[in-house]
Amino acid sequence: MTPAPRRLPEPGVGIERLFVSVGTDFHRFDRLMRWLDEWMAADADVHHVVVQRGTSVEPTTVTSVDYLQRGRLISEFQDATVVVCHGGPATILECRANGLVPIVVPREQRFSEHVNDHQVDFCERLAAHGEIQLARTKSEFFRLLDLAVERGAPEVAVDDGHAAIALGNFEDAMIDLLGTRAASTPAALAEVVELNADDEKIPVLFIGSVPRSGSSLISELLDEHPHMVNIGEMVHMWQRGVIDNDRCGCGEPFSDCDFWTKVGEVAFGGWKNISGQRMRTLQQRADRTRFVPALLTPRISRQMLISVHQYGAVVARVLAAVREVSGAPIIVDTSKHVSTALLLRQIPQIDLRVVHLIRDPRGVAHSWSKQVERPEVTGASVEMDRLHPGRIGLRWLWFNWAFSNMDRLGVPSMTIRYEDFVAAPQDSLNQMFDFGGVDPIAESLVANAEPRVLDGGHSVSGNPARLSRKPVEIRADEGWKTGLNPRMRNLVTLITKPMRRRYHYPEGG
Ligand SMILES: [Zn+2]
Numbered sequence: 001m002t003p004a005p006r007r008l009p010e011p012g013v014g015i016e017r018l019f020v021s022v023g024t025d026f027h028r029f030d031r032l033m034r035w036l037d038e039w040m041a042a043d044a045d046v047h048h049v050v051v052q053r054g055t056s057v058e059p060t061t062v063t064s065v066d067y068l069q070r071g072r073l074i075s076e077f078q079d080a081t082v083v084v085c086h087g088g089p090a091t092i093l094e095c096r097a098n099g100l101v102p103i104v105v106p107r108e109q110r111f112s113e114h115v116n117d118h119q120v121d122f123c124e125r126l127a128a129h130g131e132i133q134l135a136r137t138k139s140e141f142f143r144l145l146d147l148a149v150e151r152g153a154p155e156v157a158v159d160d161g162h163a164a165i166a167l168g169n170f171e172d173a174m175i176d177l178l179g180t181r182a183a184s185t186p187a188a189l190a191e192v193v194e195l196n197a198d199d200e201k202i203p204v205l206f207i208g209s210v211p212r213s214g215s216s217l218i219s220e221l222l223d224e225h226p227h228m229v230n231i232g233e234m235v236h237m238w239q240r241g242v243i244d245n246d247r248c249g250c251g252e253p254f255s256d257c258d259f260w261t262k263v264g265e266v267a268f269g270g271w272k273n274i275s276g277q278r279m280r281t282l283q284q285r286a287d288r289t290r291f292v293p294a295l296l297t298p299r300i301s302r303q304m305l306i307s308v309h310q311y312g313a314v315v316a317r318v319l320a321a322v323r324e325v326s327g328a329p330i331i332v333d334t335s336k337h338v339s340t341a342l343l344l345r346q347i348p349q350i351d352l353r354v355v356h357l358i359r360d361p362r363g364v365a366h367s368w369s370k371q372v373e374r375p376e377v378t379g380a381s382v383e384m385d386r387l388h389p390g391r392i393g394l395r396w397l398w399f400n401w402a403f404s405n406m407d408r409l410g411v412p413s414m415t416i417r418y419e420d421f422v423a424a425p426q427d428s429l430n431q432m433f434d435f436g437g438v439d440p441i442a443e444s445l446v447a448n449a450e451p452r453v454l455d456g457g458h459s460v461s462g463n464p465a466r467l468s469r470k471p472v473e474i475r476a477d478e479g480w481k482t483g484l485n486p487r488m489r490n491l492v493t494l495i496t497k498p499m500r501r502r503y504h505y506p507e508g509g
Pocket residue numbers: 248249250251252257258259260457458459
């Protein structure tokens with residue numbers, strides 16, 4: 001098809017600074033580069049052009065770069081007088097945040113510019129709200145650029161009111177979109193909402209186990225590695241840390257802990273700027289055991305996906321701050337819950353690895369039947385929850401079933417029995433270091449000759465033992481053999497039979 005001759009625009013104000021961006025998608029967007037070349041070749045009145053082309057063909061009329069560093073990208077959006085971009089939500093929002101109404105060419109599947117046509121659907125909805133200038137064809141594209149040369153680009157004031165409306169429309173468009181196309185995988189989520197997917201991922205080593213299987217001790221030892229930081233049970237951070245002000249692993253109440261204070265500053269400019277209660281509400285919409293089936297289904301509902309996106313963005317912010325404040329590249333999270341692991345798996349900024357920790361179910365049941373005070377609670381005497389051995393047996397079954405299937409969900413995982421850790425602690429730790437992507441440490445963390453006293457780190461919640469400064473003692477707590485009521489012991493032995501044999505826990509223990 002030969003291009004129709006184009007009427008050149010009347011001399012007008014011209015375009016002071018044109019920024020063209022195709023985003024970070026790995027698909028080529030050659031069509032946009034060719035259109036740009038053709039329009040520029042006709043003596044376009046543009047004073048300065050910056051083109052970020054990704055993997056696309058290089059335009060011939062202007063110089064271009066493949067990608068821009070985040071800081072440079074932000075300043076290009078700030079300085080541009082006219083923006084041309086693909087239909088990625090993050091790019092469009094960036095324009096809107098700078099008071100620009102971008103000229104948007106959505107990527108189309110038929111030209112192999114994307115895996116599907118969600119950008120087309122999304123942009124048509126935004127254009128109907130006046131949020132963007134949509135160009136589906138070359139003639140529309142030329143017309144909008146010519147108009148920009150003649151009259152300057154339409155601008156919107158950057159005020160909170162307008163931004164709120166823009167964001168509201170954006171969310172409506174997203175909800176419509178998610179309703180029409182069930183986005184089901186983490187990749188689909190990243191694609192639809194572009195959760196800063198261009199930033200480096202945060203590695204999280206997650207300990208998955210039935211609580212009271214020895215995870216606190218193991219995570220404290222992992223914390224001794226200079227490249228790992230143990231944050232304890234992230235899942236309880238809002239309630240027990242931000243809201244209840246329980247003691248951190250360092251012994252200080254959460255609000256007095258230097259580490260968590262800095263994390264709050266980096267993440268939110270201080271914890272005072274966000275409501276712990278509101279975060280807890282967000283969390284409860286995304287991270288609950290009852291949502292496990294919803295989080296596992298290949299077609300996650302749009303409501304669930306939005307909850308995951310909202311809460312996930314907050315989690316990612318906290319974890320990025322933890323990384324910055326600690327200086328340790330790998331974060332150890334001992335939340336243990338299945339639902340939390342499945343939630344983290346859905347957050348595009350997180351590189352999740354699971355250490356599946358497993359302990360003899362009779363030992364776990366015994367720990368859950370003991371009376372233990374929680375010394376981390378300030379201003380009251382509170383005991384740790386106790387649960388009936390039968391319920392622990394059931395929990396043991398399904399937790400271990402879930403964590404033994406992480407690989408199938410695409411989450412790298414390794415299994416470790418607490419009893420094997422006790423028998424050869426240093427070997428087990430080195431296996432976990434290796435799995436977490438760090439080098440083993442040469443000195444022994446667990447030499448029995450000179451028991452080590454751990455400093456407790458800054459674990460936000462976890463086993464009360466982490467607050468005592470006693471030397472580390474690694475032992476196979478076999479108290480259940482005599483301490484657990486024989487009827488209960490038989491019950492647990494029976495309930496856990498289907499998985500117990502697989503992990504070599506014989507009937508008699
Ligand atoms: Zn602390």
